[in-house]
Amino acid sequence: MKDKNTDQIEKFDEFHLENSLYYTRIPDSYKKRQAYKPLDEKVLKAFIPGTIRAMKVKVGDIVEVGDKLMVLDAMKMDNDVKVLYGGIIKSVNVKEGEMVKKNQIIVEFE
Amino acid sequence: MSLKQKSLDLKKRMREALSGGGSKAIEKQKAGGKLTARERILAILDAKSFHEYDLFVEHAAKDFDMDKKYLAGDGVITGTGSVFGHPVCIYAQDFTVAGGSLGYAHAKKITKIMDQAMKMKVPLIGINDSGGARIQEGVNSLAGYGEIFYRNTQASGVIPQISVILGPCAGGAVYSPALTDFVFVVDKISKMFITGPEVIKTVLGEDISMEALGGARVHAEKTGNAHFYAGSEQECFDQIKQLCTYIPWNNTKKADRFPKKPPRTRQYKIDDIMPSDQRQPYDVRDIIKSLADDSDFFEIQALWATNIVIGFARLDGQTVGIVGNQPIVLAGVLDVDSSDKAARFIRYCDAFNIPLLTLVDLPGYLPGVDQEHAGVIRHGAKILYAYSEATVPKLTVIMRKAYGGGYIAMCSHHLHADFVFAWPMAEIAVMGPEGAANIIFRSEIKNAEDPDKVRKEKIEEYKQKFANPYVAAAYGYVDAVIEPTETRKMLIHALTISASKSVDVVIKKHGVPPF
Structure with missing residues (x-):
């Protein structure tokens, strides 16, 4: 297609769909979409930013689903965070009183 | 008081109410590239068609020394007028008066003009420029928002509702525009969000500017909350007027018919x-x-x-x-x-x-x-x-x-x-032929001596028959x-x-x- 301003032929992106090829513009939002990653059960990340009020586990602990992990002060509440998947604690990456960001790794499992 | 004195008294009262938040606040509004609420109404409506009501409405709040404060028109201008000769109801929040904050009387003025629009079956244009709820009025501010949302919903599909965001529109206030038919935003002037950058910073520790969080561009490109994006207030008003030519005045009418014109087929063939x-x-x-x-x-x-x-x-x-x-x-x-x-x-x-x-x-x-x-x-x-x-x-x-x-x-x-x-x-x-041929002729393609050749043939066959x-x-x-x-x-x-x-x-x- 001709661009009316520059009179140059636009080079379109190649877009494959169900074995068919289409020439079109692919928006940045589509190019930058995140590939699906399955849940990594070896790490536990902060689901919301906040401050660690208390850590209830230490390295080497064997924990089960539902065990108390920590108290996270977030959204003006003290949230009792429980263990989502069991295992042996390999490392605790945060200290009590520390501010954590969203998706920051709190605990790693063996 | 003589008749003349009474007339002078009215003029004096009007002067006071029309002065909005005073010259200093108006200067500040203008410095931000913004028109005043009244100027905006006049720019949208047909010349000399605007008639204002409830100019003398005052708030009745008492707490936090509010009883000592006079707020001109309680921070919102309401009235009726016309666009291309068709009647409309309109309101504009006045940021120069207590930051256009929404108190009970302010909300009452808005709901009153909304009720009028519904009764008369004419479009409603709302110009939003407000810091949000008037905190001093507490739960009465919330009541005001709720009453507006209710009416937005009742009016939906009955009269056209147009929201123009010409300043901040934050917190609960955003839901009135969201419930209306068309939302207009202007670059560097419109700002819409539920929670502002400060709250996000304190709660989440994330730094973001107002513009990047809920500026005009964001809502026009990313969220889809805005329907029309303009570079200036004037351009925005032109868009509103143009929109008005395409739509009917209420759900019992059809849009105006215009003189027919052929397409410019030399350019678009x-x-x-x-x-x-x-x-x-x-x-x-x-x-x-x-x-x-x-x-x-x-x-x-x-x-x-x-x-x-x-x-x-x-x-x-x-x-x-x-x-x-x-x-x-x-x-x-x-x-x-x-x-x-x-x-x-x-x-x-x-x-x-x-x-x-x-x-x-x-x-x-x-x-x-x-x-x-x-x-x-x-x-x-x-x-x-x-x-x-x-x-x-x-x-x-x-x-x-x-x-x-x-x-x-x-x-x-x-x-x-x-x-x-x-x-x-x-x-x-x-x-598509490629996908279909691959499924229908899967085994034929798989078992062929030259699968690629057969695939191509089958795609062609499918195209001939079905595409x-x-x-x-x-x-x-x-x-x-x-x-x-x-x-x-x-x-x-x-x-x-x-x-x-x-x-x-x-x-x-x-x-x-x-x-």
């Missing part, structure tokens, strides 16, 4: 716009312009979900709402956002007696984990619901590809379109296969035939659409 290679894209807006009166197309949400195009044009002087797949972006696929965008527009047109024209060229719904997880089933269903529900005249032109679920969704006969036309290069099929409009036409799913150059003539005729269309609607309180 279908044969030149359509590429000869079926895989190459074109800008569907050029096709629209090749069909529309004077090649005039008034696009809505031009910057968001650009793989679908929506907007108004006229055919033979009559407004039509156009939905078109846009092959130039993502091959025109349907996805979460484009389904939302089209579905809401279809429902708008249906509510306000605007015939729908659907231009089809899409390979189907967009595949991907992100789409599935974003709920493409739920969102995609909206477009099916909206087209099926619509009882206005529904005209469809299948230009090129109409594959799979996308074919059904784009106002096919199966969703009770009134007229479906197809161009000779249309391909109406369950999927055309005639299979669908043989079942009557397409009413007529037409030359592209005949399209405008056919559409105008179809509109004429549909002028008195009436459909028996199933009696129910309301449906339960996949919102």
